[in-house]
Amino acid sequence: MAQLKFRDKTYEVGDGATVLDVLLEHGQEVPNSCRAGVCQSCLMQVVEGEVPEQAQKGLKDSYRAKGLFLACSCQPQADLAVSLPDAAQLRVSAEVTGIRPLSEDVMELVLQTDAPFEYQAGQFVTLWRDERLGRSYSIASLPDDDNGLMFHIRKVARGEFSSWVHEDMKPGDRLSVQGPAGDCFYIPGQPDQDILLIGTGTGLAPLLGIVHDALRHGHRGRLQLIHGAQHPSGLYGHETLTALARDHDNLIYHPCVLNAEDEMDAGIRQDTVEGLVKALVPKPAGWKAYLCGDPDLVNKLRKQLFLAGCNMKDINADAFIPSTPADRIG
Ligand SMILES: Cc1cc2nc3c(=O)[nH]c(=O)nc-3n(C[C@H](O)[C@H](O)[C@H](O)COP(=O)(O)OP(=O)(O)OC[C@H]3O[C@@H](n4cnc5c(N)ncnc54)[C@H](O)[C@@H]3O)c2cc1C
Ligand code: FES
Structure with a gap:
């Protein structure tokens, strides 16, 4: 049975268990959301050992090169030591510059990042309220839009992040942005395709x-x-x-x-x-x-x-x- 090392503790990895399963089961705080290998909120870093290919599916090359992987998609086959990545290396700080309702349950949120942020229209990012709470949101703006990054956020009943946006958020609030990710974007080259x-x-x-x-x-x-x-x-x-x-x-x-x-x-x-x-x-x-x-x-x-x-x-x-x-x- 593979052993998993995290913060000076070693755990046994049961059959079919993921790194995220094992750490949460032992009360370790690891951010996560979809648990389906999509949102990238559960990114962790390899300290020693190797992760299966599946655990790095969809990650950009620079993330792979740093040994980052998705804890929810990683079923270790051999002993592995892992850590939480340095958030400062992955995220950019941003300020809320606009917030207004688009309908009774959808809010438009506009963010201005502290550093240039490259993305393709249609990709998504993870927005972090703090170290613990991150959720994915698709970008509605265009990269060269001077007004900043725009999102449409629907209010989910008792939802942690969306309630914060709908009930408490105001211009000047700060959060951080991780990403971008996802392959839903326009690819030029076939201008006549329907x-x-x-x-x-x-x-x-x-x-x-x-x-x-x-x-x-x-x-x-x-x-x-x-x-x-x-x-x-x-x-x-x-x-x-x-x-x-x-x-x-x-x-x-x-x-x-x-x-x-x-x-x-x-x-x-x-x-x-x-x-x-x-x-x-x-x-x-x-x-x-x-x-x-x-x-x-x-x-x-x-x-x-x-x-x-x-x-x-x-x-x-x-x-x-x-x-x-x-x-x-x-
Ligand atoms: C790639 C990606 C892109 C996304 N883009 C957007 C976007 O552009 N705009 C947007 O509004 N959201 C988007 N989401 C969803 C978003 O990430 C959050 O899941 C959503 O805002 C709820 O977060 P929360 O913290 O408010 O609720 P949570 O605290 O996460 O959820 C509260 C409870 O509600 C349940 N719940 C949450 N959402 C739903 C749902 N839709 N149906 C049923 N049960 C639910 C949860 O399981 C939980 O039990 C996207 C998700 C992904 C993976
Ligand atoms: S929790 Fe969403 S990718 Fe792991």
Whole structure:
């Protein structure tokens, strides 16, 4: 059985257990959120030994070179000594420069980083309130936007980070930013390819960045953007996107809701996102697709598009996987 060393203590690693499982089980405080190898909030560093390849999947080369790995995806096969990485090396401090509601449960947050921060529109970062609490959020702005990094944050009932943003945050507050990560971004080079962008709720945030990036690169293919919500009030980008689509012939915006209302705008359809995708693009072969937001819907759409003929390599997705509840940790 492999041994795991952390802070002068050695633990036995049970069959199939991850580094995160073992440390949490023994009461060690290791930041984490999705526990699915996506959000990167559980980054740790190898002190001695080697981690399996899976534990470094999706990490940038500079992280790999430093021996960083994801504790939630690391099932050690041999003895391993690990530490928490130096946060100062991974994160950049930032100040809240803007915060305003976009709808009753979505807040727009704007941050100005203390040092230049490189990213691609549509990627995500981990925002850290303090050493313990970090959550991932997709970037809605463009890299050369002087106004700073923009996020759309939905309020989750009893959610630690989102409640802080919605109830207490004010301009001048400080937090830190780690990343960026994720491969949901526009890749120039195929200006005539048709692109399908699908998101529900704040899944719109990365899609906005991608659409703006595609447009400024002069993309000529169709940009079919589907935004789904429970109610019309959840379509918080409706006015902006309607105006943007008016200015760009190849941008087609499709708002849809599950629950229609008498007074809602005539352009809004009552339909499921899956149903709308099937009706609009029954044969997605040759299309590129970006799927963002609810993890179940992202998985369902990935399968639906693949079975309808879309190449798996052309499907980029960011599933907004929530944190694991405390009673399921350990
Ligand atoms: C790659 C990535 C990108 C993301 N981008 C965004 C974004 O742009 N905007 C955004 O608003 N969020 C985004 N998220 C989700 C975000 O990281 C947090 O999970 C979310 O804000 C809740 O954090 P919290 O601390 O408020 O709630 P927590 O304290 O983490 O959660 C409180 C409780 O609610 C449960 N919970 C949390 N979220 C949900 C949910 N959606 N459905 C059901 N149960 C839930 C948790 O399991 C927990 O039991 C993204 C997630 C990932 C992995
Ligand atoms: S990547 Fe490990 S907790 Fe999210």
